[in-house]
Amino acid sequence: MKEKERGSFKGSIGFVLAAAGSAVGLGNIWRFPYLAARDGGGLFLVVYLVLALTFGFTMLTAEVAIGRKTKKSPLSAYRQLKKSWGWIGFLSCLVPFLIMPYYCAIGGWVLKYFIVFLTGQGPVAAQDGFFGGFITGQMEPVIYMLIFLASCCVVVYVGVDKGIERSAKILMPILFLMVVGIAIFSLTVKSTGTDGKLVTGLDGLKVYMIPSLKGVGLKDFFYIVIDALTQLFYSLSIAMGIMIAYGSYVPDEANLAKSINQIEFFDTMVAFLAGVMIIPAVYVFMGPDGMSKGPSLMFVSLPKIFLAMGPAGNVIGTVFFAMVLFAAITSAVSILEAVVSSFIDELKLERKSATVLETVIAGIIGVVVCLGYNLLYFEVKFPNGTSGQILDVMDYVSNYILMPIVSIATCILIGWALKPKTVVEEVTKNGEKFGRQRLFEIMIRYIAPALTVIILMMSLGIL
Numbered sequence: 001m002k003e004k005e006r007g008s009f010k011g012s013i014g015f016v017l018a019a020a021g022s023a024v025g026l027g028n029i030w031r032f033p034y035l036a037a038r039d040g041g042g043l044f045l046v047v048y049l050v051l052a053l054t055f056g057f058t059m060l061t062a063e064v065a066i067g068r069k070t071k072k073s074p075l076s077a078y079r080q081l082k083k084s085w086g087w088i089g090f091l092s093c094l095v096p097f098l099i100m101p102y103y104c105a106i107g108g109w110v111l112k113y114f115i116v117f118l119t120g121q122g123p124v125a126a127q128d129g130f131f132g133g134f135i136t137g138q139m140e141p142v143i144y145m146l147i148f149l150a151s152c153c154v155v156v157y158v159g160v161d162k163g164i165e166r167s168a169k170i171l172m173p174i175l176f177l178m179v180v181g182i183a184i185f186s187l188t189v190k191s192t193g194t195d196g197k198l199v200t201g202l203d204g205l206k207v208y209m210i211p212s213l214k215g216v217g218l219k220d221f222f223y224i225v226i227d228a229l230t231q232l233f234y235s236l237s238i239a240m241g242i243m244i245a246y247g248s249y250v251p252d253e254a255n256l257a258k259s260i261n262q263i264e265f266f267d268t269m270v271a272f273l274a275g276v277m278i279i280p281a282v283y284v285f286m287g288p289d290g291m292s293k294g295p296s297l298m299f300v301s302l303p304k305i306f307l308a309m310g311p312a313g314n315v316i317g318t319v320f321f322a323m324v325l326f327a328a329i330t331s332a333v334s335i336l337e338a339v340v341s342s343f344i345d346e347l348k349l350e351r352k353s354a355t356v357l358e359t360v361i362a363g364i365i366g367v368v369v370c371l372g373y374n375l376l377y378f379e380v381k382f383p384n385g386t387s388g389q390i391l392d393v394m395d396y397v398s399n400y401i402l403m404p405i406v407s408i409a410t411c412i413l414i415g416w417a418l419k420p421k422t423v424v425e426e427v428t429k430n431g432e433k434f435g436r437q438r439l440f441e442i443m444i445r446y447i448a449p450a451l452t453v454i455i456l457m458m459s460l461g462i463l
């Protein structure tokens with residue numbers, strides 16, 4: 001297909017913002033701060049940063065370069081690189097296919113909370129049982145999920161530059177400003193504890209930033225590294241075909257190495273600021289042990305904290321959920337695009353029909369996911385000891401099993417079967433400097449696959 005018909009980003013800024021839009025999502029907001037609070041504050045931050053600059057950078061570079069080199073969607077790109085490796089393409093397209101419906105279900109929850117706060121009903125959301133009551137409903141979660149999905153559909157339907165690039169250029173700067181604004185506000189909050197002592201946001205910031213090595217043995221350190229690694233995987237949207245799809249729309253003249261640095265910087269910055277936004281507020285209003293992760297942090301604890309902030313709380317809550325909504329939309333758009341681009345390449349569909357087809361499929365599976373808390377309720381136990389409903393099953397299969405497999409296979413393909421020069425040549429195509437080239441070569445061949453094998457074994461309960 002000709003370049004023009006395939007679509008492309010207009011420039012590197014558009015690409016960087018769209019890719020950052022994919023990377024910055026619920027993971028930055030509801031998982032990163034929790035892990036940092038649990039894993040020794042500053043110690044986790046340092047470990048995460050080191051891994052982002054080595055492991056994250058390597059995987060991101062490999063995928064974006066594969067995309068731009070082949071100019072193909074994930075489903076076809078691997079086959080084009082090496083025929084017998086086409087199966088990785090299938091798996092890496094299966095990941096976003098599985099993630100889309102449940103990401104939209106959660107996106108629907110965020111939309112609901114945004115509307116609740118916008119209409120001044122924040123205190124209602126802070127009541128015990130509000131979240132549980134909402135997600136176990138039969139109609140409401142389905143309706144919100146469908147509205148969320150439909151908005152992503154519109155963006156992808158319109159196209160790469162007019163839809164994805166343009167929306168990222170508008171939403172991402174606003175998101176960033178909101179994150180900075182709420183983070184500053186969070187540092188100013190204070191309250192008097194039951195012991196009469198005044199606790200301020202700055203006290204919470206210290207807990208977050210200062211590395212605490214107290215009681216951290218070798219084994220704990222190992223778990224901190226694993227936490228940072230799995231977080232990085234999810235946070236950078238790697239191993240799910242997204243960066244290949246987006247990479248395939250990057251103009252040949254763009255400087256890949258520079259763009260990748262910017263994407264990494266953006267994602268890490270927002271994750272860090274999410275910690276500044278959330279940890280001090282939780283610390284002041286709920287004490288040092290108030291942090292929780294996932295849905296319970298965002299939908300149960302934070303509304304209570306916004307209530308405790310007094311009149312300002314409803315405004316801050318509205319801005320907060322608008323920000324999360326933007327983060328979720330730009331991420332969901334990228335998931336949808338990874339599947340749609342594969343449909344376009346493989347099924348030879350037009351963009352519009354491919355988008356409608358995947359939207360309908362995701363909508364149907366999304367309804368099943370929503371009803372997983374109601375009509376279709378069941379509980380499954382996973383090999384790593386946790387348990388959950390339909391949403392968690394899909395999350396487990398995609399994030400804990402398929403993503404590590406795709407990642408290991410990508411490392412072997414690029415590092416050994418094709419050799420790292422495949423990527424190096426793409427990155428330095430116009431004579432650009434590839435600052436961490438040596439690091440990339442060593443990481444993709446040895447360290448990245450080894451680290452990912454550890455993640456896979458832990459997910460399967462072997463380690």
Ligand code: PHE
Pocket residue numbers: 022023024025026027028099234235236237240242331332334335
């Ligand atoms: N990277 C996003 C985050 O940190 C999540 C995401 C997952 C995005 C799957 C796209 C696909 O939240």
